Amino acid sequence: xxxxxxxxxxxxxxxxxxxxxxxxxxxxxxxxxxxxxxxxxxxxxxxxxxxxxxxxxxxxxxxxxxxxxxxxxxxxxxxxxxxxxxxxxxxxxxxxxxxxxxxxxxxxxxxxxxxxxxxxxxxxxxxxxxxxxxxxxxxxxxxxxxxxxxxxxxxxxxxxxxxxxxxxxxxxxxxxxxxxxxxxxxxxxxxxxxxx
Numbered sequence: 001x002x003x004x005x006x007x008x009x010x011x012x013x014x015x016x017x018x019x020x021x022x023x024x025x026x027x028x029x030x031x032x033x034x035x036x037x038x039x040x041x042x043x044x045x046x047x048x049x050x051x052x053x054x055x056x057x058x059x060x061x062x063x064x065x066x067x068x069x070x071x072x073x074x075x076x077x078x079x080x081x082x083x084x085x086x087x088x089x090x091x092x093x094x095x096x097x098x099x100x101x102x103x104x105x106x107x108x109x110x111x112x113x114x115x116x117x118x119x120x121x122x123x124x125x126x127x128x129x130x131x132x133x134x135x136x137x138x139x140x141x142x143x144x145x146x147x148x149x150x151x152x153x154x155x156x157x158x159x160x161x162x163x164x165x166x167x168x169x170x171x172x173x174x175x176x177x178x179x180x181x182x183x184x185x186x187x188x189x190x191x192x193x194x195x196x
Contacts, residue, residue, distance in 0.1 A: 035090050035156055036184070039111065040176050042091035047108045047177075052077055052096055065100055065195065071180075071188030073173065074099040074109050088113050088153040097173070099192050109178035109192060113160070117168040118150040140164045158185055 046052040057077040065075050074097040083094040093111035101107050118134040123145045125132065134149050152159050152170045160172035172185060180189040 032156060036174070036176055039090045039093070039156075039174065043093060043096070043108070043111055043176070046096050049077075049098065049106055049108075055079070056081065057096055060095075067188055067192065067194050071182070071186075071190035072099065072192040072194045073097050073188055074192065074194070075106065076112070083114055084116065086115050086150065086153070088115060088155050090155050093174075095171075095173075099178075100195050107177075109189065110173050110175045111177075112171055112173040113153070113155045114169050114171040115153055116150065117148055117162055117170060119146040119168075120149050121145060122147050136167045138167045142168070156185070 046055075046057075056079050058080070060076040060078050066073055077096045077098070079092075079094055082092055088094070090113070094114045095112035096108060097110040097112060098106035099109050116136050119137050119142070120134050121127075121131045123130050137146060148162075150170075152162070155172060156174060158172055160170045162168055163171050165171065173187065175184055175186070175189055178189060178192060180186055180191065182188070182190065
């Protein structure tokens with residue numbers, strides 16, 4: 001009887017654990033899908049690039065359609081006030097990415113969220129070349145005397161990596177307007193290509 005009771009308790013515990021895992025799994029993707037749907041609704045107006053321009057997006061300096069043999073991201077437009085503000089909101093992306101179309105227009109394919117990485121000089125103030133305060137770093141190599149004071153952010157449950165794009169920043173692309181076989185948050189999209 002005691003052995004049966006233990007088996008029954010063990011079986012019930014396993015069933016409860018399986019139910020809990022199913023509930024957690026169902027909540028995770030559902031929450032993500034809801035957040036992605038809100039981001040789509042908030043950015044649908046930017047299919048019209050003129051609306052994006054009116055809302056303060058400008059082409060990233062020297063940006064052309066960027067991508068490689070593994071796929072493209074497109075031409076990036078940035079909203080500078082959003083970018084320099086450390087707060088990130090999934091319904092207010094800092095970047096919009098467009099792919100040129102054969103008729104000479106562009107098509108919105110993804111949004112991206114970013115914030116600049118900021119550093120401070122840990123050397124003594126009397127050291128030649130010392131920089132006070134916090135500042136962006138515009139070189140691909142970060143000297144050992146610099147300490148980051150900013151940090152990453154979380155959006156869609158993702159923490160973006162720190163990358164160098166002419167300056168160090170945290171950047172996460174969400175392919176909400178063009179299906180991406182590599183995943184929603186992959187760097188490039190092999191379904192897209194830049195015109196040659």
